[in-house]
Amino acid sequence: MLKKNFLMSPGPSKVPESVMLEMAQPVFHHRTPQYQEIFADVTAKLKQVFRTKNDVFVFTSSGTGAMEASVTSFLSAGDTVLTIDMGKFSQRFDLIAKAYGINTKKIDVEWGKAVDPSVVEAALAEDPSIKAVYSTLTETSTGVVVDLKALGAVVAKTSAILVADAISGLGADKIETDEWGVDVVVAGSQKALMLPPGLAFMSVSEKAYQLAENSSIPAFYFDLSRSKKALDKNDTPFTPAITLVIGLQKSLDMILSEGMEEVWARHEKLAVATRAAVKAIGLSILSDSPSNAVSAVQFPEGVDGGKFAKIIRDEKGVTMAGGQDHLKGKIFRIAHMGYCNQYDMVVGLAAVEEVLYELNFKFDKGAALKAFQETYLS
């Protein structure tokens, strides 16, 4: 068959053709009124997507750069923070904090589950010196969404700040940054914001700014005060990835003209139908708190996960993601984030069925597609 390429991985994710072509326009200089107007528009629109009145910073980096900024901007070596290991990315906060000489109290959660807010509450009660709590909104490695609203309520009662990695969640799983009291939200361009990788974002609350005043971790490229001084003049301290910012303006326009509630509802509808689809052919979902951005699907008994990943990508042209660390070979992750509608999911599910069939897994052919339609259309 003619092979077409479909990107269904949880980052990088599909970028609208119109955004790609917008970014192919001739480059222009960033120290110009023309660019500043675009940048002001982009930061204003980012706030609408973040659901915040707080400052939102734009970094030229991968999402990890902003995660680093969310550690180094607010803390000092010797401080204590609470981290949660519920997957590859929440774990990363712990690694970053340790790299900067910060003491971490780590809550270990079985991968596939979300942290219980009461456990966080107890940990905070036990150690009032905890300066910050680090969590993911969406744990991309397991397809888990965390109850940030509950975490926000718990953390708000303390002097600690709540920092959330919403890199793959923002624009897919609901977040109400201000209403829920999430002090720092980190995001990236290559997920539900429908752009290629290269930009990262960080929102900062007043409570977080106050904590930042006592921070003594050195920084330059990600330095908060340098970034803040520039942002107040509608600028970045260093040359931004101009083409990506141009593209971002267009993708934010698309998101906001659809409307945040509608965007969240679309993701939920696709996620629910996708989960019903894979269950209908005997597969199961890893997460017991499933995200609307990405589904982590457990391979059934007897199916070689490594072979599945290779065949679906190299032979079928459909890129999904496998499992990381101890989940390698045990799950595949199908994204329903960003520039994605029901027809994309039908393609992905058709490919899943086809590869499982070729791997001699016994199931009712077409049952996944049928279940998707039944769920989606009801």
Add this chain to the structure above:
Amino acid sequence: MLKKNFLMSPGPSKVPESVMLEMAQPVFHHRTPQYQEIFADVTAKLKQVFRTKNDVFVFTSSGTGAMEASVTSFLSAGDTVLTIDMGKFSQRFDLIAKAYGINTKKIDVEWGKAVDPSVVEAALAEDPSIKAVYSTLTETSTGVVVDLKALGAVVAKTSAILVADAISGLGADKIETDEWGVDVVVAGSQKALMLPPGLAFMSVSEKAYQLAENSSIPAFYFDLSRSKKALDKNDTPFTPAITLVIGLQKSLDMILSEGMEEVWARHEKLAVATRAAVKAIGLSILSDSPSNAVSAVQFPEGVDGGKFAKIIRDEKGVTMAGGQDHLKGKIFRIAHMGYCNQYDMVVGLAAVEEVLYELNFKFDKGAALKAFQETYLS
């Protein structure tokens, strides 16, 4: 008149249309053999442009990110380094080092001049504890090129490493990283490498790796050992700016098929003719060690630099750069870097003449263009 936009600033600089369109191709995943093959090819080609057998790292950041890495990767707080202030960008090394608790001995050089290697030699002799010398290859703010070959010879005799910011120089002003003994070379995508901003590069010599072993400055996003571990597997530790890497492959192909010697010769020919052109209408060059990447041209008596900059950009559509800090309003900087040939320079010079004419500066109309042609064609 119909306004067309010409980008003649020393970064961002013009990107070939074919590169822009290459980057507009559908995004694909970076943890794939398809991407790894491209990344291996890109790093191999970068080495040819850097003229080095050393590792060349690719960061998703502005050039300043790699400058930061060139400080934090090799040093510890309390170390002493030699910095040189000969412009905005060489100065930045001093700021970065201080931000990380490093003692700096700073050589102040009048902006527009290049550091005298014998001054560096004397400073190194006076303080054998100096661990590193930081210089620019091309000081973008003044259009100065530094004699890195001579600096390399001086530093090689000591235990210090030589670190060069070649962000705007690489691919325009000649550099022989290995032959000249430049231990660490930092570069960026948006200058003579003919790409939009968003990628930065750093080459690391064996001597620099040895120094890095004792470094105790914490790092995560720019952490050298993490980057090295990934590079050895043909990878980056964090999601790269995929589209820019795709574009880089194409722009490096263009550069290498022209040939490095030919690329340098082209830049020299354009720079020499541009300098002759502006001199022919009574303007002067700031630098007494002029770069082939960018010319810093002093405004003649009575011409309002601020007005010039605004008119040439907003009315004529030709973007050049002004002066920074105390050079603001005193110079304009015209780039002849990257995707640039004689016809681009003729456009830029025609616009310079036109705006000077409108600002009532008296000169022999067309003399700049004539001098350009006379010099270029001889």
